[in-house]
Amino acid sequence: MNRRTAIYSLATITGGMALFPACVDSLKLEITTGEKLFFNSNQSAWLEAISESVLPKGDLDLTTFESFTEFVSKMINFQKSGEQIDSFINGYNQCTKDIRKLYHSNIQMITPDQIVDYFSNIIEEELPQQFDPREEQNSIDKKYFCEEVRGLSIWHFTTSKEYQEEVLEFKMIPDPWEACVEH
Amino acid sequence: MSNSNTFDAIVIGAGMSGGWSAKELCDQGIKTLLVERGPDVQHIKDYPTATLNPWEFEHRGEISIEDKQANPAIARCYAYREDNKHFFVKDQEHPYIQDEPFDWIRGYQVGGKSLMWARQTQRWSNYDFTGPLRDGFVIDWPIRYEDLAPWYDKVETFVGIAGNRDGIDSLPDGIFLPPWKLNCVEEYFRNEMKKHYGDRHVIFARCAHLSQPGDIHLQQGRGQCMSRTECERGCPLGGYFSANSSTIPWALKTGNLTLRPDSVVHSIIYDAESNKATGIRVINKNTKATTEYFAKLIFINAGALNTNLILLNSRSERFPDGLGNHNGLLGKFVAFHNYRARISAIYEGMLDKRTKGKRPSGGYIPRFRNIYRQETGFLRGYAAGFGASRYPQRSFDGIGQQLKDNLYASPELGPWRVGSHMMGETIPKESNTVSLDEEQRDEWGIPLLHISVKYDENDELMIRDFLDQFSEMYEKAGFKEIRTHDDHRAPGLDIHEMGGVRMGRDPKNSLLNGWNQLHSCKNVYVTDGACMTSTSTQNPSLTYMAIAARAANHAVDQLKKGNII
Numbered sequence: 200m201n202r203r204t205a206i207y208s209l210a211t212i213t214g215g216m217a218l219f220p221a222c223v224d225s226l227k228l229e230i231t232t233g234e235k236l237f238f239n240s241n242q243s244a245w246l247e248a249i250s251e252s253v254l255p256k257g258d259l260d261l262t263t264f265e266s267f268t269e270f271v272s273k274m275i276n277f278q279k280s281g282e283q284i285d286s287f288i289n290g291y292n293q294c295t296k297d298i299r300k301l302y303h304s305n306i307q308m309i310t311p312d313q314i315v316d317y318f319s320n321i322i323e324e325e326l327p328q329q330f331d332p333r334e335e336q337n338s339i340d341k342k343y344f345c346e347e348v349r350g351l352s353i354w355h356f357t358t359s360k361e362y363q364e365e366v367l368e369f370k371m372i373p374d375p376w377e378a379c380v381e382h
Numbered sequence: 383m384s385n386s387n388t389f390d391a392i393v394i395g396a397g398m399s400g401g402w403s404a405k406e407l408c409d410q411g412i413k414t415l416l417v418e419r420g421p422d423v424q425h426i427k428d429y430p431t432a433t434l435n436p437w438e439f440e441h442r443g444e445i446s447i448e449d450k451q452a453n454p455a456i457a458r459c460y461a462y463r464e465d466n467k468h469f470f471v472k473d474q475e476h477p478y479i480q481d482e483p484f485d486w487i488r489g490y491q492v493g494g495k496s497l498m499w500a501r502q503t504q505r506w507s508n509y510d511f512t513g514p515l516r517d518g519f520v521i522d523w524p525i526r527y528e529d530l531a532p533w534y535d536k537v538e539t540f541v542g543i544a545g546n547r548d549g550i551d552s553l554p555d556g557i558f559l560p561p562w563k564l565n566c567v568e569e570y571f572r573n574e575m576k577k578h579y580g581d582r583h584v585i586f587a588r589c590a591h592l593s594q595p596g597d598i599h600l601q602q603g604r605g606q607c608m609s610r611t612e613c614e615r616g617c618p619l620g621g622y623f624s625a626n627s628s629t630i631p632w633a634l635k636t637g638n639l640t641l642r643p644d645s646v647v648h649s650i651i652y653d654a655e656s657n658k659a660t661g662i663r664v665i666n667k668n669t670k671a672t673t674e675y676f677a678k679l680i681f682i683n684a685g686a687l688n689t690n691l692i693l694l695n696s697r698s699e700r701f702p703d704g705l706g707n708h709n710g711l712l713g714k715f716v717a718f719h720n721y722r723a724r725i726s727a728i729y730e731g732m733l734d735k736r737t738k739g740k741r742p743s744g745g746y747i748p749r750f751r752n753i754y755r756q757e758t759g760f761l762r763g764y765a766a767g768f769g770a771s772r773y774p775q776r777s778f779d780g781i782g783q784q785l786k787d788n789l790y791a792s793p794e795l796g797p798w799r800v801g802s803h804m805m806g807e808t809i810p811k812e813s814n815t816v817s818l819d820e821e822q823r824d825e826w827g828i829p830l831l832h833i834s835v836k837y838d839e840n841d842e843l844m845i846r847d848f849l850d851q852f853s854e855m856y857e858k859a860g861f862k863e864i865r866t867h868d869d870h871r872a873p874g875l876d877i878h879e880m881g882g883v884r885m886g887r888d889p890k891n892s893l894l895n896g897w898n899q900l901h902s903c904k905n906v907y908v909t910d911g912a913c914m915t916s917t918s919t920q921n922p923s924l925t926y927m928a929i930a931a932r933a934a935n936h937a938v939d940q941l942k943k944g945n946i947i
Binding site: 315 | 435436437735
């Protein structure tokens with residue numbers, strides 16, 4: 200079982216009961232302002248599935264300090280203001296609601312391509328003009344969430360040992376300085 | 383008075399210049415106490431992040447939002463990151479009062495800021511030492527280049543400086559290890575400047591890195607710089623100079639040094655009868671217990687502004703406004719370097735060339751304004767950095783498989799990007815001051831320092847000139863997309879605060895004589911940035927070290943002659 204399949208299996212297990220109201224709620228982030236962002240296992244699995252769609256790792260076994268969802272909660276709590284955390288949480292909830300409404304209420308039925316389509320649309324499209332201030336805020340927060348998840352996925356991936364060494368060719372002792380070589 | 387608390391000499395501050403004071407004293411058999419207000423940092427052992435890989439940093443090098451909010455001054459410093467935050471003094475823990483905005487960057491530990499410095503080491507010339515006299519500002523320096531040249535030699539030999547003998551009279555050559563080379567575009571720019579101006583030089587910036595260690599460096603236990611460019615974490619190779627890797631362990635090996643970390647100096651003890659300082663009052667950082675230590679010689683190397691603070695707080699009947707402050711000038715004429723402006727551009731040529739590997743320093747453009755004649759509407763001038771590099775143009779576009787493919791694609795190298803930042807001299811002014819608050823105290827009962835330092839019209843004109851001149855220079859070199867920027871930063875982020883206890887010939891208008899002794903209390907020497915009469919443009923640490931070595935040898939000589947008892 201590759202990593203991607205495993206994540207979807209996990210999503211299936213945790214989301215498989217999504218038709219039941221209690222489980223629908225288990226995906227909803229409910230954090231009051233001032234609290235630290237924390238994901239339960241269902242939310243983590245869903246976020247992993249999103250990240251795997253946004254930046255598929257496939258069979259790569261990455262050496263990182265932590266899992267992606269741990270990284271998201273850690274860095275959002277570490278770097279963002281209370282207002283930004285609120286925006287992230289509302290964005291998560293709105294996006295999750297949108298995706299269910301658009302594709303399937305059971306997240307196990309939602310494909311990576313659908314997540315990619317949804318994220319692409321949100322990130323690339325200009326914010327729609329809204330007359331309802333709450334809707335306007337929701338649009339802002341959805342865009343913020345999608346951009347953050349995409350950015351954090353890239354950050355987590357590119358700071359892995361494998362990416363640093365194999366792609367960026369990081370060496371503890373760099374090559375000797377050569378001031379001018381042919382390219 | 384306990385014998386165990388009595389030494390021949392006391393050095394306050396175990397950083398860049400204090401390490402040199404201690405080493406020189408110990409080398410000559412002087413039993414020396416070196417006190418440092420921060421914890422001990424032992425070479426290699428206490429560099430916790432030195433060999434960590436990028437993926438081993440929990441926060442990928444970043445600083446938390448709470449940390450930034452709590453410590454806004456250090457958060458603005460380029461070097462303050464996850465990998466070396468433990469070497470920076472937190473604003474919140476050591477407050478000061480900003481009468482004008484001032485970002486005070488400090489390193490309270492054995493080694494001080496020598497652990498995190500930029501390692502740039504250009505000598506001063508007589509164009510710098512005679513500047514105030516010739517240009518008619520502040521007072522004349524009591525020393526000339528010739529006084530310091532042998533000490534520059536000594537320091538450079540011991541520290542290990544990589545550089546070229548460039549033959550520029552305003553930036554004297556020294557004793558150098560082999561340099562790293564300028565790259566093709568830096569060489570191109572050097573030639574263009576020579577062609578268009580003649581007197582504007584582009585050189586490899588001399589730096590305190592062991593490109594090729596000599597015997598004296600191996601004796602210190604230091605090895606070759608491997609260009610890791612992670613210097614601010616502390617270098618386990620000893621590839622760059624720090625007090626931790628060099629002067630302090632050297633002094634300890636003599637058997638003459640006693641090192642006391644966690645020792646906050648409250649004040650200097652003055653004896654009116656002999657008109658001498660007899661010792662220091664120290665508060666243990668952790669227990670808050672007070673201890674007195676005694677010596678015939680006191681060297682103050684606490685870092686420019688803290689040196690001012692200690693002297694201001696050393697009050698006696700004879701010196702009610704601070705030790706040696708017989709003329710009311712202590713804490714005045716503080717100055718710094720102006721690093722506000724920068725410029726960047728691209729060069730579209732040499733796309734068939736690139737660099738390989740890393741190097742610890744780059745290009746340097748010595749001051750060219752107002753050296754031989756006054757040619758602008760402002761006094762003095764600026765030096766500048768210069769660097770050229772090409773970066774892979776990796777795409778982070780897309781989402782899903784497209785994003786992954788982009789991250790794995792072999793990126794094309796972008797064009798050469800070039801950039802310079804100014805390093806301007808500021809004119810010391812009586813109105814730029816530090817002083818003590820009469821009510822507010824820190825955790826150790828020491829008065830908080832007021833800092834009232836700001837830019838003036840001369841600085842603004844200099845910034846304008848830097849941006850104009852470098853725009854012109856970049857245009858002449860054919861650079862495109864030239865962008866200029868004045869970040870309007872507050873003073874302090876240059877980390878080159880100087881003055882307040884300036885040297886001079888006349889006790890009426892200076893605090894220190896030509897040997898760095900307080901005019902009015904001759905067994906007290908000040909040999910850190912506080913002693914500077916003017917600032918010139920060069921990074922000052924090399925000059926502090928040379929001044930400290932010279933003064934320490936003078937002190938030993940005076941001690942041996944019985945002139946300091």
